[in-house]
Amino acid sequence: MFRKEHLENGIPVVMEAINSVRSVAVGVWVKVGSRYETREENGISHFLEHMFFKGTKKRTTRDISIDIDSLGGDLNAFTSRENTAFYIKVLDEHINQGIDLLSDIFVNSVFPEDELEKEKKIIKEEIKMVEDTPDDYIHDLFSLTVWGQEGIGQSILGRRETVASFTRDHVMSHIRKYYGTRDIVISCAGNFQHDEMIAILNKRFGGLRQGSTPKKGVAPDFHRSVRVHSKAMSEAHICIGVPGVSQVSEERYAFFVLNTILGAGVSSRLFQEIREKRGLAYSVYSFTSSYIDAGVWAVYAGVSKKKIREVAELIIAEMRDFSRTLTDVELERAKNHLKGNLILGLESTNSRMNNIARQEIYFGRYISPAEVLRSVDMVNMKQIRELSERLIDGDMFAVTALGPLDKNILDGIVG
Helix, strand or coil: CCCEECCCCCEEEEEEECCCCCCEEEEEEEEEHHHHCCCHHHCHHHHHHCCCCCCCCCHHHHHHHHHHHHHHHEEEECCCCCCEEEEEEEHHHHHHHHHHHHHHHHCCEEHHHHHHHHEEEEHHHHHHHHHHHHHHHHHHHHHHHHHHHCCHHCCCCCCHHHHHCCCCCHHHHHHHHHCCCECCCCCEECCCHHHHHHHHHHHCCCCCCCCCCCCCCCCCCCCCEEEEHHHHHEEEEEEEEEEEECCCCHHHHHHHHHHHHHHHHCCHHHHHHHHHCCCCCCEEEEEEEECCCCCEEEEEEEEEEHHHHHHHHHHHHHCCHHHCCHHHHHHHHHHHHHHHHHHHHHCHHHHHHHHHHHHHHHHHHCCCCHHHHHHHHHCHHHHHHHHHHHCCCCCCCEEEECCCCCCCCCCCCCC
């Protein structure tokens, strides 16, 4: 059962009680991520996420690790382009201890200077790891192509030079600006009693009072561009995309179905045409990235450098021909596939916690699984065709390639 309440300091709490499980997941979500950073401070949200685990007024870093292992739970955090989240998952019998630990790192962290310097080194290694993982790194390069060097286009991890420049003052300034009560959402899912949960949260988080600085709300421009990044490796990687729809668009369910048909499963057009029929790629799929005010519909493939242009042309042809060749059978299969994935994805308390938090952040209301299923079922052929035609209209393709490639290998690929 879903309920929404507010703490005494105004922080909204979204709760979904599930009495059939033994776990509880609690997350503290802050509505700030890399898109709200200046270019000079790119990576500060992710850096701060790490620093919250480096000691509090009553726990050392080692104490935090020992306490969560002693509970048999999971304490972690992540940063995205629009949000930062800190969460814990424990057995229902450990709710008090779990929230005490989560609140301690969120409310009472001390950000020691020696830990700050160590964490810079760790994050630099994380950046290197991503750069050495081309099927991950291509997505950062693609975002840069699509959105430019500021806002959404920036890396979540930041750049080596920005991370090296961070001081404790940067960390504390970021908290003062963006970690105010009006930009925090607390989300809970699992086996708990509502009244008990609110009482615990008021005790642990009720002392937070600060306001926060309004964030820039300018919608980013989609850049039509082709960029090739040459790097010695055995395989080439490519992303090709067009403008999509936002996280809050009324067309989001049609967008999901559209993407499913193109490349979100083993029966999808791209998988069947490029992998199964032609044997040109091991990994090929389409994906959507949606934000509060923008989105992208894109395809990734890892291919031989000799075949990259052929694969790129096939992808673009599939996207351009989509509305003309769509069938009723594909539409129904995609809807069933999507519904299954959506519901199966909500079977853990962590997933439920994440889901209701994002609903609160982006929609300010609860959207039940039944409502989601109805919305998917309502998607029709006319919507899909009109949406795909509009997204492809104007040849607004952005292309990014990474690998042992000549800079001009994709010249004239779109136009």
